[in-house]
Amino acid sequence: MAFNILVVDDSLTARTFVARTLELAGVPVNQLYQARNGQEALDVLAREWVDLVFADINMPVMNGVEMIRRMRADELLRSVPVIVITTDRSDGRMAELRAAGIQSYLTKPLTPEDLKRAVDQLLPVRG
Amino acid sequence: MNVENTDILQSAAIEALERFAFLLADPMEQSALTASADGFWQAQVAFRGPRQGALVLIATPLLARQLAANLYGTEGSAITPEQAEDALKELLNVICGDYLHRMDGSASIYDLSAPALTTVSGEKVQAWLARHGHVFLAVEGHPMILSGGD
Numbered sequence: 001m002a003f004n005i006l007v008v009d010d011s012l013t014a015r016t017f018v019a020r021t022l023e024l025a026g027v028p029v030n031q032l033y034q035a036r037n038g039q040e041a042l043d044v045l046a047r048e049w050v051d052l053v054f055a056d057i058n059m060p061v062m063n064g065v066e067m068i069r070r071m072r073a074d075e076l077l078r079s080v081p082v083i084v085i086t087t088d089r090s091d092g093r094m095a096e097l098r099a100a101g102i103q104s105y106l107t108k109p110l111t112p113e114d115l116k117r118a119v120d121q122l123l124p125v126r127g
Numbered sequence: 128m129n130v131e132n133t134d135i136l137q138s139a140a141i142e143a144l145e146r147f148a149f150l151l152a153d154p155m156e157q158s159a160l161t162a163s164a165d166g167f168w169q170a171q172v173a174f175r176g177p178r179q180g181a182l183v184l185i186a187t188p189l190l191a192r193q194l195a196a197n198l199y200g201t202e203g204s205a206i207t208p209e210q211a212e213d214a215l216k217e218l219l220n221v222i223c224g225d226y227l228h229r230m231d232g233s234a235s236i237y238d239l240s241a242p243a244l245t246t247v248s249g250e251k252v253q254a255w256l257a258r259h260g261h262v263f264l265a266v267e268g269h270p271m272i273l274s275g276g277d
Contacts, residue, residue, distance in 0.1 A: 011216065012210065012213050013213045013214045016198060017198050017217075020199070058238075058239060058241070060241070086224070087220055087221055087223065088224055088228075088236070089224075089228050089233055090228070090233050090234065090236045107224075108220075108224060109142075109146040109221050
């Protein structure tokens with residue numbers, strides 16, 4: 001089984017790095033969608049089936065926390081798992097993100113092992 | 128401002144380069160800094176929290192291209208200037224987040240600005256170094272400087 005994955009980050013480098021790390025980690029990807037901010041991500045989620053979202057927090061237009069809050073308020077999107085990838089690993093920020101409804105978070109610089117572990121915890125066993 | 132602990136900043140930078148960009152870095156003497164025909168790129172990110180200030184990363188466009196090539200998994204010749212600039216800004220973002228975490232632990236919340244990038248001459252780099260504490264690194268033979276910002 002391969003997954004539809006959405007990567008949300010205002011940095012093209014960061015999006016590409018996540019895509020490459022998914023490949024290195026051996027995560028099977030069917031479609032890889034990209035968005036530059038929370039609003040673009042919500043637009044993608046409104047028209048595409050997505051199994052998992054990787055999201056940055058600090059983004060222009062709409063940040064990651066607001067995007068997650070809107071997803072959790074949407075009946076169709078509230079169960080889509082979100083993994084936050086951030087440079088901020090403070091307890092306060094993590095509490096804020098968990099309250100907003102994230103499933104997991106990874107801190108930069110992340111490794112393929114970190115990423116695979118997080119994906120394996122959230123997505124069904126691959127056949 | 129001056130960075131408050133250059134040893135911690137140096138460790139954060141070396142680890143980020145290795146883990147994020149698969150680039151090896153070693154401390155370098157300032158006297159080994161040579162002119163760059165293409166000038167230097169200076170990226171800056173501001174942070175606000177228990178400490179307030181900015182972190183600056185100075186590197187050659189050639190190193191930025193090598194960095195981007197590693198991150199994108201392609202040849203340096205295939206990298207656009209925009210990709211190289213974005214890669215340098217993202218590297219600074221990673222280093223800054225890790226530096227602040229190492230300084231203050233997980234109890235402190237920081238807000239980081241979007242990194243900005245400008246081109247600077249070798250003379251301006253030297254003048255900058257005279258005013259700020261800094262870390263010098265040789266990254267795969269290319270100079271990289273980290274310091275506090277104005």
